[in-house]
Amino acid sequence: MQLHWDIFCRVIDNYGDIGVCWRLARQLANEHGKHVRLWLDDLNSLQPLCPAIDPARARQSCSAVEIIHWTENPRIDRVGEVVIEAFACELPVAYLEAMAQTTPTPCWINLEYLTAEAWAESCHGMASPHPSLPLTKYFYFPGFSTTTGRLLREQGLFAERDETIAQATGHHGLDISLFSYDTAPISALIETLAESSIETRLHVSPGKPLAAVAAHFGSNGPWQHGRLRVLPFAFLPQDDYDRLLWRCDINFVRGEDSFVRAQWAGKPFVWQIYRQEEDAHLVKLEAFLNRYTAGLSAVGATAVSQLFRAWNSAGDLRQAWADFIAIRSELDRYNHRWANQLAKNENLAETLVKFCAAKV
Template identity: 65%
Template structure:
């Protein structure tokens, strides 16, 4: 039955990796009845996402998940039936050796980063034998096609979203979750010329630092009819509700990128910068998929804003075109969300994939 699952996560940058692992762990426990241990090397990063966590404790439980500190003096007390190595974080050597000593070999999964690039379809599920030990690691790719592992999506998510979603009104509500490299100055200039009232929510960390660098002070800030208001750090479920409420969501990385798509609202994605501009290949691959079926003018406006936001060029002209096409982009965002939801979610995909490896 593969009842016991271990998820290993190293916090590399910000909250994306741990956010994804925490969402996956609690869904496996709540919806699939798995006994999940989440091994994290930085519990301080988990606490804002799940305030019930105490970073001082080496062992605790929250949302049906056992949470363990992954420290340098790692000791193996139990080997799980399924082991997820999130984003190539490299398991402790002692744990790998213990895996090899099990009479029934556990299933070993390397959970990869999300990409819309076509090559991920062919690499999903590939096996990689260990060079020395009788173990096999399988690569599991989240994705946007039935040939991949799908996207994290909890049961009942859409019903809850539709229950609390705010009705449309004259106020244009925006959430701004970006890296400090976003071309914010040009966008703020365009925002100041808005002909309708705007309320922009600015989360702490890099988004707030970027706004402060442009406008000075600690906010709130008033730019014409646009008001920018700092937000406290929101736990994951509260952040989801913010996305549902806003008419446009600026998101980044992977976790907020996926949650914005489930919100069914227009969004602007800033990809995590990679060497040799590899992130722009990811961006282009996503835009090619996402814009299919969108009329030419709306698709052009959407592409232009995404590219400006990710290349550092002035997004002002693209922003104005985007707003002109917002009704069409809004309809497309809702349809895109429903289209993605026809595929199995990532947690279910993992459970089914691992069941076939017994």
């Protein structure tokens, strides 16, 4: 039954990697009855997402998940029946050797980063034998099509979302959430929103986004600038962040975890992709835009693409924002349909459980 699952995660960019792994671990434990151990090298990055944990403790449990501080020379008491190596983080040598001595051999998964590129579909599920140990690793790609591992989505997510939105009180103007890297043209966005004829509240996440906003204003917030009210908020646990996305009219998101959650929110969003050398990230951006905008009108597809590009690299952000806002009613309807269309597929946790069961 593959009850025991081990997930290994190294924190690369504060919250992106651990955000995905924490959601997956919780879902495997709470919806699929798995005994999950999350091996994490930086507990301080998990603590804001899960305030109940103590970063000083080497082992603890939270949300039915056992959390282990992954140190340089970890003590290996046993190995999982399924072992997930998140984002090519490389398993400890001692753990690999223990896997090789285990019967039956554990199912070893390398969970890859999300991409809409077509090549990922042909590589999904590909086997890679270890060069010296009797082990095989399988590459597992999240994605937007049925030939990938799909996307993380908990049971009952849409029902909770719709109930939260239904209970929200009406408001005047726009509510926008901002979660971005420090390379985003935040100053241009602030000035564009301040000059808008629409009263806007910009909810700014802590960390790099808030630092960039504070640098723009030269003081601590909150701030009022033209028609724009800028409101910093404290770091939110994952479930509370989801609710913020549901309540806002437009969401600026980054990386992978918030990118997926913005799509489940069913609201218009703007994505900043993680920057890579030689602008390799822009290829990934275009791959997603080609897939995502296929069902929009020609005007809508152009407006969305131009704003995404302006937010990620270069372009006239002011004009791109004006064109984006002009099609907001189309985007409201479209993003709701887009979320429902994606949700027709199984979710990532479901496909993983089935994939691993077939490898026994």
